[in-house]
Amino acid sequence: MSKQINVALIGNPNTGKTSVFNALTGLNQKVGNYPGITVEKKQGICKLPRGVKAHIIDLPGTYSLNASSLDENVVIELLLNKNDKDFPDIAVVVTDVENLKRNLLLFTQIKDLQIPTLLVINMADRMKRKGISLDIDYLESKLNTKIALVSTRKNIGIDTLKQLISNYKEISVKPCLDMSVIDPAYFDDLKKTFPNQLIYKLWLVITQDVNFGTITRKEFKTVEDFKTKQKGDLKRLQQKETIKRYQFINEILKKGKTVDLSQAKDLRSKLDRVLTHKVWGYVIFGAILLLIFQAIYDWSGIPMDFIDESFSSLSEWVKNQLPEGAFTSLLAEGIIPGLGGIVIFIPQIAFLFLFMAILEETGYMSRVVFLMDRIMRRFGLSGKSVVPLISGTACAIPAIMATRNIENWKERLITILVTPFTTCAARLPVYLIIIALVIPEGRILGLSYQALTLMLLYLIGFGTAITSAYILNKVLKIKGKTFFVIEMPNYKLPLFKNVAITVIEKTKAFIFGAGKIILAISIVLWFLASYGPGEQFNNAEEIINTKFASENLSPEEIQHKVASHKLEHSFIGIAGHAIEPAIRPLGYDWKIGIALISSFAAREVFVGTLATIYSVGSDEEETIKNRMAGEVNPILGGPLFTLASGISLLLFYAFAMQCMSTLAIVKRETNSWKWPILQLVIMTAFAYIVALIAFQFLK
Amino acid sequence: MQDILSHLKRGERAIIIDVSSIHIPLKLLEMGCLPGNAVELVQVAPFQDPMYLNINGSHLAIRKETASHILIEKVTHE
Numbered sequence: 001m002s003k004q005i006n007v008a009l010i011g012n013p014n015t016g017k018t019s020v021f022n023a024l025t026g027l028n029q030k031v032g033n034y035p036g037i038t039v040e041k042k043q044g045i046c047k048l049p050r051g052v053k054a055h056i057i058d059l060p061g062t063y064s065l066n067a068s069s070l071d072e073n074v075v076i077e078l079l080l081n082k083n084d085k086d087f088p089d090i091a092v093v094v095t096d097v098e099n100l101k102r103n104l105l106l107f108t109q110i111k112d113l114q115i116p117t118l119l120v121i122n123m124a125d126r127m128k129r130k131g132i133s134l135d136i137d138y139l140e141s142k143l144n145t146k147i148a149l150v151s152t153r154k155n156i157g158i159d160t161l162k163q164l165i166s167n168y169k170e171i172s173v174k175p176c177l178d179m180s181v182i183d184p185a186y187f188d189d190l191k192k193t194f195p196n197q198l199i200y201k202l203w204l205v206i207t208q209d210v211n212f213g214t215i216t217r218k219e220f221k222t223v224e225d226f227k228t229k230q231k232g233d234l235k236r237l238q239q240k241e242t243i244k245r246y247q248f249i250n251e252i253l254k255k256g257k258t259v260d261l262s263q264a265k266d267l268r269s270k271l272d273r274v275l276t277h278k279v280w281g282y283v284i285f286g287a288i289l290l291l292i293f294q295a296i297y298d299w300s301g302i303p304m305d306f307i308d309e310s311f312s313s314l315s316e317w318v319k320n321q322l323p324e325g326a327f328t329s330l331l332a333e334g335i336i337p338g339l340g341g342i343v344i345f346i347p348q349i350a351f352l353f354l355f356m357a358i359l360e361e362t363g364y365m366s367r368v369v370f371l372m373d374r375i376m377r378r379f380g381l382s383g384k385s386v387v388p389l390i391s392g393t394a395c396a397i398p399a400i401m402a403t404r405n406i407e408n409w410k411e412r413l414i415t416i417l418v419t420p421f422t423t424c425a426a427r428l429p430v431y432l433i434i435i436a437l438v439i440p441e442g443r444i445l446g447l448s449y450q451a452l453t454l455m456l457l458y459l460i461g462f463g464t465a466i467t468s469a470y471i472l473n474k475v476l477k478i479k480g481k482t483f484f485v486i487e488m489p490n491y492k493l494p495l496f497k498n499v500a501i502t503v504i505e506k507t508k509a510f511i512f513g514a515g516k517i518i519l520a521i522s523i524v525l526w527f528l529a530s531y532g533p534g535e536q537f538n539n540a541e542e543i544i545n546t547k548f549a550s551e552n553l554s555p556e557e558i559q560h561k562v563a564s565h566k567l568e569h570s571f572i573g574i575a576g577h578a579i580e581p582a583i584r585p586l587g588y589d590w591k592i593g594i595a596l597i598s599s600f601a602a603r604e605v606f607v608g609t610l611a612t613i614y615s616v617g618s619d620e621e622e623t624i625k626n627r628m629a630g631e632v633n634p635i636l637g638g639p640l641f642t643l644a645s646g647i648s649l650l651l652f653y654a655f656a657m658q659c660m661s662t663l664a665i666v667k668r669e670t671n672s673w674k675w676p677i678l679q680l681v682i683m684t685a686f687a688y689i690v691a692l693i694a695f696q697f698l699k
Numbered sequence: 700m701q702d703i704l705s706h707l708k709r710g711e712r713a714i715i716i717d718v719s720s721i722h723i724p725l726k727l728l729e730m731g732c733l734p735g736n737a738v739e740l741v742q743v744a745p746f747q748d749p750m751y752l753n754i755n756g757s758h759l760a761i762r763k764e765t766a767s768h769i770l771i772e773k774v775t776h777e
Binding site: 064066099102238373483485486487 | 721726730734741744748758759760762765
């Protein structure tokens with residue numbers, strides 16, 4: 001028999017649910033999205049004893065089945081929809097031994113849906129240190145379940161867990177709470193109307209705004225009539241239900257769990273005294289941010305140079321090895337430089353995700369949220385906006401999705417609107433190459449000018465985000481309850497495996513996501529740069545030969561002149577020339593114009609585009625940087641990339657909204673075209689004006 | 700003596716007497732902020748806001764404004 005067992009992993013945030021998932025599936029996992037929404041769907045395969053396979057879904061972390069966000073909604077929708085192909089044969093609820101009481105609330109809710117439910121008590125390695133002892137037999141009998149005592153850190157209990165999963169049919173589905181005790185009249189009435197339905201399931205349908213599949217909706221159609229009670233009354237019943245659940249849990253834990261406080265060693269309060277301190281807390285946070293930027297700029301420089309050079313050599317090698325022709329040219333001048341533009345991201349993206357993963361895993365991120373809430377609120381943001389603003393330094397897309405746990409809509413909307421100002425990784429290659437070209441190499445007080453410029457750009461991005469938040473807060477008239485709650489988890493040493501998997505998965509997703517766009521654009525650009533209409537393009541050699549016939553030029557010089565003449569009259573050259581009048585006041589030429597146009601799809605395309613444009617027709621093996629340094633300003637003469645045009649370009653990229661994926665995600669998260677269009681227009685206009693002022697002032 | 704949670708000082712403990720269910724979201728109740736449960740103020744950010752609490756064994760932070768809708772009875776001398 002080879003029937004797969006469907007397993008749903010469910011648990012509160014910070015219980016190590018993902019560690020359990022990683023321990024069960026190893027690298028045998030797949031991250032995707034739930035259809036139609038951008039909630040991450042993680043699933044994997046786990047081999048159980050006797051050749052049985054389990055298909056495991058790691059559901060988003062939630063505190064209860066009463067969903068308050070899109071992510072949490074996924075959990076309840078799956079558990080209520082028996083027709084879903086992923087509907088679990090068994091639910092595995094992961095809990096943290098130190099927060100067992102609160103974690104069990106979710107367990108009782110799921111158990112009441114009469115799905116076989118297994119309890120994982122995680123972080124068992126901490127029991128001794130905290131003086132906790134558990135009476136597992138007692139807990140199993142009172143909760144009517146099987147318990148796996150697990151420590152993913154010490155790799156204990158995973159085999160037991162697998163064993164228990166494979167015997168899922170033995171688990172009782174007896175519910176924990178008799179709903180009638182909450183309001184006998186109301187629930188008896190409900191029971192009479194739907195004799196074949198689970199009361200708790202009905203109750204969830206009544207109290208939630210869940211988007212059910214059509215079948216489920218039909219099944220529950222008449223439930224609408226039961227929303228007779230006022231919202232406030234329903235909430236009072238929910239409160240009563242919660243109290244009853246806790247009574248049940250407290251009763252059980254009184255005997256099942258004992259804590260000997262004299263044994264407990266409290267690392268939390270010692271660390272918190274420093275890390276959330278009124279002064280030291282902020283100093284440490286600042287130092288950590290500095291360290292992150294140091295890593296991105298300095299440490300990733302070496303692998304990035306290496307990647308840059310390797311791709312130029314590869315391109316050269318291909319050109320020499322393959323027979324001349326359109327295909328070789330496409331490969332060497334379109335695809336390889338384009339790919340290089342993607343691969344060069346990997347070190348920085350990986351570093352950013354690495355730090356973000358460590359900050360999350362250790363529990364430090366919640367302390368930052370706590371420290372920053374008051375300050376951020378002054379700007380119309382929430383402490384929780386710090387996480388999107390920091391992850392925005394990697395990529396605005398996951399950052400905007402991370403705003404989902406901001407409870408207040410206005411604070412959330414403002415966070416979404418200003419996050420694209422933070423310096424995302426896609427801007428980095430643009431910054432790095434322009435800084436290298438126009439900022440001198442000297443040092444001041446041991447800090448290099450170039451590093452300082454980069455740091456300044458980050459500060460400008462962050463400062464603009466904060467300032468525009470402040471303005472938006474004054475302008476936007478949205479009323480809503482301010483509400484904020486965040487769990488302060490225990491401090492934990494990050495698990496290497498968790499961090500590694502996060503870094504690999506996220507980097508991969510980013511590279512492949514952005515990669516597809518960059519590659520496509522590179523190919524299109526190569527085509528547009530290699531072909532052109534009319535006489536000027538097709539007879540370039542003749543034209544140049546006649547033009548310079550009198551001057552005694554070497555064959556190389558002639559070839560170079562032909563190539564640039566061709567480029568100028570190719571399709572892309574024509575497009576670039578068309579927009580040149582608009583961008584000349586900013587100090588750019590038509591080649592940069594092409595890069596600007598193409599980078600409205602995605603900023604990172606800029607370097608790739610220039611690489612493609614400059615390598616078309618170029619002969620020598622050269623890095624992109626050297627080619628850019630050699631460019632001459634067609635009007636003013638002298639190098640094209642001067643301090644003035646460089647700064648102007650840097651500022652343009654700092655402010656302009658050049659990312660279609662971000663606009664798409666903003667549309668999806670705000671459910672309206674109004675906000676992304678506003679972002680596009682305002683940010684780009686602002687960028688143009690600032691770049692204009694900068695160039696005119698500096699030139 | 701009854702008071703509101705936002706008046707609790709660092710290190711002080713109290714018992715929750717009542718929560719105004721209109722102002723307090725279900726999520727907070729489910730995290731253990733319920734009448735009868737113990738609460739301790741662990742740490743405060745500058746201006747006493749937000750407040751880092753230990754409610755019923757759960758460590759969480761809420762804003763002062765939210766805390767002002769929670770009625771408590773201070774525990775003096777254990």
